[in-house]
Amino acid sequence: MTRIGARELIDRILDAGSRTSWDAPPRPVAAPGSAYAAELAAARERSGCDEAVITGEGLLRGRRVAFVVSEFGFLAGSIGRATADRIVAAVERATAEGLPLLAAPSSGGTRMQEGTAAFVQMARITAAVMRHRAAGLPYTVYLRHPTTGGVLASWGSLGHVTAAEPGALIGFLGPRVYEALHGEPFPPGVQVAENLAAKGLVDAVVGIDDLPEVAARALAVLCAGDPPAVPPAPEPSGDVPGEVSAWESIERSRRPDRPGVRDLLRYGARDVTVLSGTGEGEAEPGLLLALARFGEAACVVVGQDRLSQRTGHPLGPAGLRVARRGMRLSRELGLPLLTVVDTPGAVLSAEAEERGLAGEIARCLAELTTLAVPTLCVLLGEGTGGAALALLPADRVLCARHGWLSPLPPEGASAIVHRTTERAAEMARAQGVRSADLLAAGIADRLLPECPDAAEEPQEFCARAAVMIAEELAALAAADPAVRMAARGRRFDGGA
Template sequence: MTPRSAREWLDLVLDPGWTLLFDDVVSGDPLEFPGYAEQLRAAREKTGCSESVLVAEGVLAGQRMIAIAFEFGFLGGSMGVAAGERICRAFEHAAATGVPVVAMTATGGARMQEGMLALSQMPATLIAREKLVAERAPFFCYLRNPTTGGVFASFASSADLLWAEPHATIGFAGPRVAESMTGEPLPEASHTAETALAHGLIDEIVPVADLRKRVSEFLGPVSYGIAGAGHSIEEAQPSTAADAWTEVTLARDAKRPTGADYLPGGTILGRGGPDASILVCVADDWLEHGRPIFIAQNRFSGTGRTHPGGYRRVRRAIGFAARFRRPIVTLIDTPGADPSAGSEADGIAREISATFEALLTAPVPTVAVCVGEGGSGGALALAACDVFLISEHGTFSVIAPEGAASILRRDDLETVANELRLTAHELKALGLADHVVAEPEGGAHADPHRAISKVHGAIMAALQELHLRPEQADVEEVLPPPDIPSARRFERWRVYR
């Protein structure tokens, strides 16, 4: 059953025995707005709450945390001066004690009866939120139905994980206000959680019944150290039988698992841009490997080419990993970046450049795996890591053989493919790839489950190598090693000899 009151929402996420904080911070009538004092009195009597926001300190699955719950029955959950002050103090208290915050919003936005003083809570709450960022404590926000206006456009959208209730109304302006301002009817699906997810504005739609479990899963332990030391990379041996064009066709095989198929289960990071060719998740079950952030390309989504919004999603994931000191794993499989006029207008070259920069400078261990086709700079932007692995029948090229043949006005694709030196073993011989990961006999599509297992084992071995140093052999690291980014991350690309 969906909670109705703010207290019921606090009961949903916190263990019994939580304590209200800042309940003495209450609204006055700073503008002496006609009828407002009576509205406040009636709202308090109706809801039993002294304000539209309740802040509580409690425990969830053994983890102390601060919870913020909006009471929509109190003047539509509007954020006035007192409500904003409670939120500010909640962030500051959490930062001072180093605990996470979860907010459950239901609001029409800033409180009109308090004018600009209410609107000023937008920057005020964000300033306080930054104190939590500095402490690297997580902030979850669950957008209930409805969440609009100044709350959605301020601290709520700054959450590390932004989830929404199914079918919730979400938007900057509420639907009725938007229609009155524009004079036009809204599309049927506008201002919904589902549309927000499709456009990369939220991370995930989470059923109410799963909220407590999902917060608890993300807050699980993180460790670095020797627990995964038994993993090794199964190195593929070079073969003289295969030619480059055969490898290209194998890398593109429609039955071959793509990057998204290698994703482990975990918390989804869906924000950043409307591009289904990029999927991101936190590997919640990879505890001994620091619960890495996985960034995967999906060549079977549309054309398989990454759009500008996809690269924005990648960079948000990199920033998330840096904030919470999580390793990054990229899974590459794409014919390249999208070259359409729309992507050009949206700055595809700028987005690729910014993605290179973000990954090259990420202050955490990074591992890239080309599991299929690596198409030019659009794929290479995800390969600029400490360790670069490539599957046995993967390929990586400056341009597809078809494109090269067209430029050269040739029709001998097989010869052109050979001349591009794009196979896995050739990339290793050129000093670009560190290891070639063996595939099952016949290729990854012959036994996808085994292929995925081999790649996961190679990733674990690579992460272990990055985390462990001889003097650390008997200890478990809490933080990534000090020599990250590694010299290899930078030197790999300086190929002049």
């Protein structure tokens, strides 16, 4: 793999001529005349850098950002005490100046010449990064070839959003070390960027020339302030939810061509960045996590993907852990959370039980009911069981005309009550699952019209939904937080 230097990398990412260095001369760490001093001198001569990272600021598509970029040509990008000084100083300055931070590590890890004193610097760097995140500032990471050891196990794995260079070697244990210790090569294909993306450890694999656009799109959402007011959109007339039966809505919601959360983002949102997995080694296609804007309103989107769920990827514990990652992003960055409910129900299996499905539903409910940022739920289609409930509690709930919510599929409810699935339509009517019933009960707040069926007007439906989402997010941002949270706590009390 062709490796480029730190300065060339950052100059290809930032706007031309905008890079400004923050680097101060590194403190002396090697005894004069020692072998280590000679290695440092040779590294400076070879790389053209005075340490294994460069730091500074510049403009990324016009946005001021701070950066920390490894120079692998300087002792394999290893982290010593002076390297850590420079990284921590840059992170702290970015925090003080309120700047988003882009980290681009490429490193073999701890500098062996400095031993334990260098090793513990990873904790020091991590603390600085977490103070930056605690200030509500974005921290984005681009993992380059190679990134291993303590760097990956600290500041390389703490990004709100993490991308990786195509084909990059990324792993905790370096392959040479593994082979030396175990007498055999590390299994191939594991410590590769593309595999880690598939496993939900990084969000995307992105080439260097595509990185500016990808990073700028993510930062457009991550750095967004409160959304401006959006004027109300006129709703189509003649759309009375009570005109259709519960069973008709259920059948319409199950149409394979009905638009889902991906269509909503495609036709109704902008600045969309889809994230991958939990960031902790789990990915589940049935749950989509993204950053997006609806109009000028930026938010984190946690949505159940109807197509993936119906084509072999039912929603399980990992999907709900992905959802909780989205909730954490919202909380840390102060971004509103949009949840999209559209599920035939969670997977029912021994594995799901053993991996804690019920506990994950409970933890989603706990997060959503206490999350301080504005929350908005869109009941887009099917709303079956605990998987639907896990994303439902929000400050406001929009319900599509043919959206519905039920503790079980109507066929399952019929089997429990009547010992047959043949009375599913009767059960759906009796349980009050349709949009008209949800609005009347105060479970939903506003109808999202279909004219007459979202499957017959997917683009128009999604555009209409997007306008309503933008309007709701703007209203929630303008509301008094204490009043909003108190109302959220009362919303399912049935008027008691």
